Amino acid sequence: MTGVTARLALVLALTLVACKKPEPPPRGRTAEVRPPAVPWSDAWLDGEAERFLDDLAARRGALEASLKNAKNSYSRQRLGSYALGDRGWDTLPAWNPRSAPVTANLAARIAAGQEPGLPEETPPLWDGQRPTTQAGWVALGRRVFFAYPLREDAFVEYALARPALAAEVGIERPANGEVPGAVVFASVDGTTRIGITCALCHSAVERGELIVGRARRRFDYGRLRLFVHRETGESIEPELARRMAGWGPGRADVTEDNDEDPVAIPDLWGLRAQSALTQAGTIRHIGPSALAIRQETQLLHSNHQRVRPPRELAWALAMFVYSLEPPPPAPPPVAAAARDRIARGGALFALACAGCHSNSAYGGDPVPVARVGTDPALAEGGARGTGQYRPPSLLGVASAAPYLHHGAVQSLEDLLAPERLAPGYRRGVQGPGPVVGHAFGTDWPEPDRAAVVAFLRTL
């Protein structure tokens, strides 16, 4: 062999070795036999966390398995960019922001027309250490929920400088004077900005106290934006203005499309029990990685795809969301008649409702929109549509009015009332006219309807 052919042969041999697949483990024997961890136990969550954080193929697999309808724009965006390794969103820099909550002091400074200012000594939100306990993940998730900016928000900034306007559009403040959901942070471009966080929409103030996980049902983002446009004389497309005026409090169109499909901000109770996430069941809840991916891509998307959150923060956020629990329901009545009524309502619920509201949080598997019959815009929309609506959890439902995915029904009594379905109906949240669909129970005699409402109030 000449020197050249010898070298070629060597290169070829090395290439063959490199290409050779690893031997499969011998049949019938596995390296280690471990009992499967019980779902939602700490050991199980540790295993899930490891796969989500350290295994690209597992993350990609989880994304694909969790998207209910690969054709809607929510799925297409993610399939085209998520967990692709050397391209797409994985190549974005991980952003660990310096961010501080808007405290009472800071709110007062902003209201007095001063620059918000971020104290020099503010450290990045995360110290870079992976938590080692479930409690540690939840605590980190809480910080993300309150302080990781989804994006800068000039409208909220405008409102903070005008406290009366802020109060009017539902930027609520608990007794300690903080503004939960608003932060001052060092933005990606280096400037100091006001931003919004999860807590702006998913926490609410009741009698001066902050209830974390409850939908901010007084928050009227459409009205705030219209107000700012009017005051500043900045132009706005008439069509967009009309749509924003129609949102009403507690609703937001969280998609970037032109579908007319604002949805109610939901309470975040009982999500572990749900087989699908979001009201149209856009995400199959195959495990906690499904929620972590939702949160990772939501943060990345709202930050205009310039940066991505460190994956640990997305996982922590999911753990925090799972940990949220509704405030305890009112104590049961003492009067025997009232107790009997609740028991009767429970029996009726088991017969007529629990087929769909079937899990431990009284939510259930998504149902075809034709079967539930409510406004199909969201279920059939190109943004998140799946052809279905998911029965929401009914934990704390007494405090969750207005009802249904679009927040169209004022009260539980109205949901069950036959008048709601008739042309002369005038009590709909979004104006006169019938609110169709979810007719279950509306043909019952009044005492039965009252009994099921009494039962719902105990959940």
Ligand code: HEC
């Ligand atoms: C501007 C208001 C707003 C902000 C800010 C916001 N959300 Fe939401 N959230 C909504 C709306 C509206 C929905 C309903 C979407 C749907 O069902 O399609 C929703 C749905 C959800 C759901 C699905 C719940 C279910 O019933 O399946 C989760 C989980 C959630 N949000 C968590 C978060 C987290 C975590 C953050 C912060 C990263 C956040 N949200 C920020 C408005 C908001």
Ligand code: HEC
């Ligand atoms: C065929 C399945 C099905 C049956 C039967 C059913 N539901 Fe539902 N329920 C749903 C779905 C799906 C939604 C969400 C619909 C939407 O938002 O458009 C829902 C929503 C609700 C809501 C609104 C919760 C909220 O926070 O907005 C309540 C309350 C409710 N159901 C109670 C009941 C009661 C009481 C019964 C029995 C009389 C019942 N449901 C029977 C599927 C069902």
